[in-house]
Amino acid sequence: MRVVWVGAVAVLAATAALALAQQTPGIGWISAGATGVLPAQAEYPTPTGRVGLLLSGGPVEMKGHPFFTPLGKNGRACVTCHQPAYGMSFSAEAARDLWKRTGGKDPLFAAVDGANCPNLPQEQEKSHSLLLERGLIRVFLPVPRNAEFTINVVSDPTGCNTSPIYGLNSPTPTVSVYRRPRMAANLKYVTNPAPRIVLKLGALSDTDPATGRPVGMNFMADAREATLLTQARSAMMGHGEAQSVSDEQLQKIVEFENQVYVAQIFDRSAGSLAEPGGPPTLGPAAMAAHRPGVLGDNDYDSVFLSFESWKKGGASTQEQFRASVARGADIFMFRQFWLRDVTHINSIGLGNPLKRTCATCHNHQMTGQDLSAGFVDLGTTNYPRWTEPPLYSDTRDLPVFKITCKPEAQPHPYLGRVIYTSDPGRALISGRCADVGSIVMQQFRGLSARAPYYSNGSAKNLRELVDYYDRRFDMKLSEAEKQDLINFLGVL
Amino acid sequence: MKLRGLAVLIAMLLVMQTAAAQQLNFVACPIVRDTRTVPCFIAEYEGETYYLAVQQDISADQYPPQLLHDVLVEGTLEKGPRVCGGIPLKPVKLSVLPEVNAACNTILPAEPGIEAPPTRRPAGPSTRQPAATAAPAAPVRLTPPFGEREWKVLYDFDSAFLFSRDTRTVNQAADYAIAAKAKRIEVVARRGATLLSNGKVLVEGEAIAAQRAERVVTLLKGLGADPASVNVRVVSAPPQPDGRTDPESRIVSIRVSP
Numbered sequence: 001m002r003v004v005w006v007g008a009v010a011v012l013a014a015t016a017a018l019a020l021a022q023q024t025p026g027i028g029w030i031s032a033g034a035t036g037v038l039p040a041q042a043e044y045p046t047p048t049g050r051v052g053l054l055l056s057g058g059p060v061e062m063k064g065h066p067f068f069t070p071l072g073k074n075g076r077a078c079v080t081c082h083q084p085a086y087g088m089s090f091s092a093e094a095a096r097d098l099w100k101r102t103g104g105k106d107p108l109f110a111a112v113d114g115a116n117c118p119n120l121p122q123e124q125e126k127s128h129s130l131l132l133e134r135g136l137i138r139v140f141l142p143v144p145r146n147a148e149f150t151i152n153v154v155s156d157p158t159g160c161n162t163s164p165i166y167g168l169n170s171p172t173p174t175v176s177v178y179r180r181p182r183m184a185a186n187l188k189y190v191t192n193p194a195p196r197i198v199l200k201l202g203a204l205s206d207t208d209p210a211t212g213r214p215v216g217m218n219f220m221a222d223a224r225e226a227t228l229l230t231q232a233r234s235a236m237m238g239h240g241e242a243q244s245v246s247d248e249q250l251q252k253i254v255e256f257e258n259q260v261y262v263a264q265i266f267d268r269s270a271g272s273l274a275e276p277g278g279p280p281t282l283g284p285a286a287m288a289a290h291r292p293g294v295l296g297d298n299d300y301d302s303v304f305l306s307f308e309s310w311k312k313g314g315a316s317t318q319e320q321f322r323a324s325v326a327r328g329a330d331i332f333m334f335r336q337f338w339l340r341d342v343t344h345i346n347s348i349g350l351g352n353p354l355k356r357t358c359a360t361c362h363n364h365q366m367t368g369q370d371l372s373a374g375f376v377d378l379g380t381t382n383y384p385r386w387t388e389p390p391l392y393s394d395t396r397d398l399p400v401f402k403i404t405c406k407p408e409a410q411p412h413p414y415l416g417r418v419i420y421t422s423d424p425g426r427a428l429i430s431g432r433c434a435d436v437g438s439i440v441m442q443q444f445r446g447l448s449a450r451a452p453y454y455s456n457g458s459a460k461n462l463r464e465l466v467d468y469y470d471r472r473f474d475m476k477l478s479e480a481e482k483q484d485l486i487n488f489l490g491v492l
Numbered sequence: 493m494k495l496r497g498l499a500v501l502i503a504m505l506l507v508m509q510t511a512a513a514q515q516l517n518f519v520a521c522p523i524v525r526d527t528r529t530v531p532c533f534i535a536e537y538e539g540e541t542y543y544l545a546v547q548q549d550i551s552a553d554q555y556p557p558q559l560l561h562d563v564l565v566e567g568t569l570e571k572g573p574r575v576c577g578g579i580p581l582k583p584v585k586l587s588v589l590p591e592v593n594a595a596c597n598t599i600l601p602a603e604p605g606i607e608a609p610p611t612r613r614p615a616g617p618s619t620r621q622p623a624a625t626a627a628p629a630a631p632v633r634l635t636p637p638f639g640e641r642e643w644k645v646l647y648d649f650d651s652a653f654l655f656s657r658d659t660r661t662v663n664q665a666a667d668y669a670i671a672a673k674a675k676r677i678e679v680v681a682r683r684g685a686t687l688l689s690n691g692k693v694l695v696e697g698e699a700i701a702a703q704r705a706e707r708v709v710t711l712l713k714g715l716g717a718d719p720a721s722v723n724v725r726v727v728s729a730p731p732q733p734d735g736r737t738d739p740e741s742r743i744v745s746i747r748v749s750p
Binding site for chain 1: 524526530531533545547549552555556557558559560590599618651652653654656657663697699707710711714
């Protein structure tokens with residue numbers, strides 16, 4: 001059975017590269033409850049070219065399919081936030097366009113979490129500013145019972161964390177943070193099982209409640225759900241406000257998600273990204289064909305394989321662009337810098353600082369996630385290294401919390417016992433002070449389709465993403481090197 | 493007879509003095525000394541520079557310290573050439589102290605003539621070919637007869653974190669207990685203290701032994717050890733430190749009895 005499947009994927013991979021180039025444009029934004037067929041291969045326009053989508057199990061009839069059908073009272077389906085045309089996530093620009101087209105009536109803007117807070121006037125655009133400007137969905141969580149810290153609200157621009165109904169002092173004390181929806185594609189990589197003991201925790205990994213097997217803890221920002229199935233249930237009950245979801249519906253959702261592969265397929269400057277003899281990592285067919293669980297932090301079988309065929313350059317604009325992409329791949333793999341003050345990287349015995357490269361952390365071949373459970377505190381949500389203005393009490397539009405570690409707790413390894421944060425990340429699940437700001441890293445594929453970046457949507461484009469890393473790690477990238485990295489990331 | 497006894501006493505004192513002179517325990521900011529390859533970690537104490545560690549990876553025997561933290565150094569002076577400009581200590585136990593110290597933030601640039609010792613991994617991606625990094629060997633099949641065995645986990649000062657090397661130790665104990673169908677697994681967790689070379693005594697936090705026990709027991713049980721067989725003893729009274737064997741006081745021992 002396994003041989004048949006592998007063979008089928010191989011055949012599909014071999015033919016898809018050619019077939020995708022001939023695809024007609026995709027069908028754009030898919031509303032919950034849509035009918036019709038989602039084709040097995042499709043391309044959708046992005047600001048820099050086209051993103052490709054490949055369904056390894058063949059076309060899918062959307063009518064009645066639980067991924068595409070509203071199961072709850074607010075009219076949302078999974079597809080509301082996981083749009084094929086937007087890398088199985090969505091962009092802030094797409095959300096703004098949807099607001100204009102629907103007058104804010106699309107279920108994406110549902111009060112429960114498509115607004116900055118449910119108690120705001122829902123018809124007003126400013127009540128949905130975080131979704132429209134940063135592509136953020138409200139995630140509301142209780143403070144863990146075992147929390148090693150106390151949490152106070154310092155700044156609350158959305159009003160939700162100080163709300164007597166929805167806030168920390170409500171009858172059900174709740175913390176509201178705001179996060180980007182992750183791409184629901186290439187999931188065989190993202191859900192690759194972890195070893196039983198998680199290196200970063202010095203403890204056992206979470207397990208699949210159905211099988212007891214260890215799970216990768218790598219597919220949500222805070223790794224709070226163990227499996228796609230538990231995530232689907234939680235999402236439908238929470239984001240979708242469903243009263244119940246059947247096991248059969250959940251199975252169909254997961255079955256669908258597991259066959260979706262997404263990667264950039266065409267770039268306006270580089271041309272076709274999935275042509276014979278080109279870099280073997282590019283295009284969704286490569287994502288479908290490759291095997292997960294390969295550590296790419298090495299110089300013989302690297303994270304995004306080889307870009308050697310594009311290195312030769314040439315006189316044409318296309319050749320020069322391709323050479324720039326290849327240089328960007330080399331910067332990603334080989335450019336050394338001081339990797340420092342990153343919880344769950346520097347703190348696990350590697351030393352602080354660590355003279356390494358991007359690939360040290362972004363080491364899972366084909367996706368650039370971490371092969372180990374991927375939550376690290378890069379710093380995007382914690383003062384002073386966050387992506388926000390340099391004043392701890394003012395992130396303008398995001399809430400700010402003051403976390404105070406209890407005396408017996410191990411402090412945050414680089415911020416100590418008092419931390420100002422716009423999103424405590426994993427700490428809202430683990431309750432550990434050391435985890436404040438730790439967030440699971442995301443895959444690097446289909447980026448062009450789904451700006452903005454980082455879990456808080458703070459990088460409007462790849463330039464801002466690269467600039468943050470350059471500042472954060474004092475990488476001293478030249479303008480040309482930044483552009484090489486941007487070009488490289490843009491074709492993945 | 494009296495003279496002989498006096499000679500023995502003098503000899504013993506000389507040995508102790510030599511031993512004391514060779515042992516060095518101190519707290520300092522680590523300093524990163526860059527080189528043309530991987531960085532070294534050094535520290536200054538009483539006007540002298542000591543070599544502590546070099547950047548490696550998670551499989552290394554010795555983990556480097558961390559900037560933004562003081563390091564507790566408990567080591568023995570080693571005769572031989574300087575390493576990265578510092579006097580080497582061997583053996584040496586390095587503990588990253590948990591509280592943040594922003595003053596520990598010095599990175600020295602690479603200088604001609606200062607070289608890092610050889611390491612298995614360079615600063616960039618790994619260069620070890622698949623043969624050297626192949627999948628872990630198949631687990632050793634544990635077969636009878638099974639006798640009583642003990643494993644020890646030694647900790648950084650004031651830390652209950654189980655590093656990769658430590659979880660391997662606990663895993664071995666769990667595997668053995670399962671194979672031997674252990675009737676009793678005795679976990680003893682202790683809180684340590686350290687005598688510094690300047691005469692000061694450092695004592696770990698009161699809750700640390702209990703935290704160590706909790707983490708090890710959770711791991712043992714999660715790995716399949718019979719919960720009913722696990723007995724835990726937490727020794728929260730710190731020992732009298734001697735300045736020589738103090739790292740061994742920060743310990744969890746796991747004794748498995750079939």
